[in-house]
Amino acid sequence: MDDSHLINLLAFAQARAVIGCGERLVPCSPAETPAALIDRLFPDARPKLSGCRVAIDAAYASWDEPIGTGRELALIPPVSGG
Amino acid sequence: MEVIIRFTAEPLVPIAPVFPLNGRNGAVIDFYGVVRGQEKGVPIEGLNYEAYLPMAERELRRICAELEEPFPCRSVDFVHRIGAVAIGEPSLHVRVAAAHRAEAFDFARQLIDRMKEDVPIWKI
Numbered sequence: 001m002d003d004s005h006l007i008n009l010l011a012f013a014q015a016r017a018v019i020g021c022g023e024r025l026v027p028c029s030p031a032e033t034p035a036a037l038i039d040r041l042f043p044d045a046r047p048k049l050s051g052c053r054v055a056i057d058a059a060y061a062s063w064d065e066p067i068g069t070g071r072e073l074a075l076i077p078p079v080s081g082g
Numbered sequence: 083m084e085v086i087i088r089f090t091a092e093p094l095v096p097i098a099p100v101f102p103l104n105g106r107n108g109a110v111i112d113f114y115g116v117v118r119g120q121e122k123g124v125p126i127e128g129l130n131y132e133a134y135l136p137m138a139e140r141e142l143r144r145i146c147a148e149l150e151e152p153f154p155c156r157s158v159d160f161v162h163r164i165g166a167v168a169i170g171e172p173s174l175h176v177r178v179a180a181a182h183r184a185e186a187f188d189f190a191r192q193l194i195d196r197m198k199e200d201v202p203i204w205k206i
Binding site for chain 2: 010012013055058059060074076077079080081082
């Protein structure tokens with residue numbers, strides 16, 4: 001991963017318990033997708049994150065589109081504000 | 083449209099609109115979401131809220147911008163608690179001011195409905 005950069009991985013609510021931390025800097029290549037990144041770092045986690053959406057740089061994104069130059073990847077469980 | 087978005091760990095203290103208004107607003111809606119003594123049928127002692135703050139504000143501003151065309155309003159003031167909120171206390175206050183009541187009610191209802199779908203705030 002010569003072109004890798006560090007991305008800040010955020011996990012909220014139930015997702016934090018699944019991956020065991022709320023915030024962590026992790027290496028990521030621009031071509032890598034959120035799904036691939038989570039599978040690489042937390043091989044058993046994705047089935048438990050099936051209800052989660054992802055956000056890149058504070059905007060909803062796809063699990064299956066490349067992260068590109070994003071600097072922050074967030075795991076967003078079903079929301080429950082109000 | 084003026085949009086104010088705030089998150090606070092402090093109790094929400096009701097502040098009445100300052101009358102007289104400017105003469106353009108014919109309707110002011112105040113909505114408080116209040117913590118009940120049960121969640122999904124289970125008794126609770128209170129709620130604890132968490133938010134992804136930069137994204138929550140961004141999503142709320144996006145939703146307000148999308149609602150402005152169908153329901154033109156003059157101002158929106160949205161405040162949500164984070165952290166612990168006791169039973170009976172408000173976790174959310176939305177004030178919408180508009181020329182007419184229909185837009186104000188519709189805007190407030192849809193803003194809250196869409197918050198519950200897309201804005202990254204959680205009861206934890």
